[in-house]
Amino acid sequence: MIKKFIDKKVLIVIRHLSLQETIDLCDILLENDFNFVEVSFSDDGADKILEGLKNRFGEKICLGAGTIFQEENYRKALNCGADYVLSPGLSFKIAELSKKDGITYIPGVYTSTDVQNALEMGFDFLKLYPADLNLLRSYRGPFPKVKFMPFGGVTDQNIISYLNAGASAVGIGSYIANKELLSKRDLAQLSKRIANLKKLIGGINGSMY
Template identity: 30%
Template sequence: MSFDDLLRGRPLVAILRGVPVARALEIARAVWDSGLGVVEVPIQTPEAVECLRVLAAEGHPVGAGTVRSAAQVEAAAEAGAVFTVAPGLDLDVVRASQAAGLPHLPGVATPSEVHHALQAGCEWLKAFPAGALGPAWLRELRGPFPEAKFVATGGIGAHNAPEYLAAGARALGVGGAVTTDGGLPPLLEVLRRT
């Protein structure tokens, strides 16, 4: 499965960092039921890997986030992840994900990182931290890299989601606004209208 398949018509990557399993299931089911997104679980702890395993057993696409080593790629695949996400560009992680058959979404924040990620076979890129980069960064990078498909991540919520989508983001990686009580419904409403 590719990101083209995973994110077609789904502009939301809901990031469930440090969320207990019961709450993660509740949020993930709301995201899946909306038809607007997929779920990512950052796997920085054994508890997070178990959370990923539980969510993956639900039968919907779930990815592993904050993947920074080949060992984490292996743990993600074993737990049932169908994609991996990283905060930066590490070519060893890209290769490990590709070898495991998992599409990888590397974090990029410079034109050089975009170039190197594309050269490594990653068409979908995580613009991170999007809140600091701003929508203008996406507009400017689309010129020299029209083939890049960006997932703007970091500092995104209902208040600014339309700006990033209008600037060319194909999807939005959203953590805090999704996991905060009452934060998901307004974001989903904005995405339905956009």
């Protein structure tokens, strides 16, 4: 699973969207070979969105459940078919449950202590939240083997900077999972954004360290 993340480079974060808006978005993502999607459980009814996507797309999309740090939501996510779970911080409880259940867990980190704790627990693919370009660069020294995935504020304007700074992948939210564009069905503009991301990533694949 982690290798697939790194190959694809982008995880799209779904928040505050209806099921139909999410389906419309996923159709465009798949057309551009993006198939990693996270449904944030900060939204009420996130389990229904995840379940609906799973029923619609099956294995075509690698579906994750985000903002998971409570066991209740963790259980809901697994029952709805989540392929992996993420949390904004390092949750010792979710880490323990994920190991027991054999599901990929991507904990969030920000401080060096967070990173060390995650490594001690056996996790080296980490969500850097909130995203911080300077922090990412500084962590390459003491944590050269950690695979960081920055989240928060990533767009076409800075994605290359993050990847060139050593990010293994990035999480992108409202720039792509955009409520305004989807609610008025401006799918052409959304398609342009997604296609541009694909072009940007394609221009640097093979040249990153």
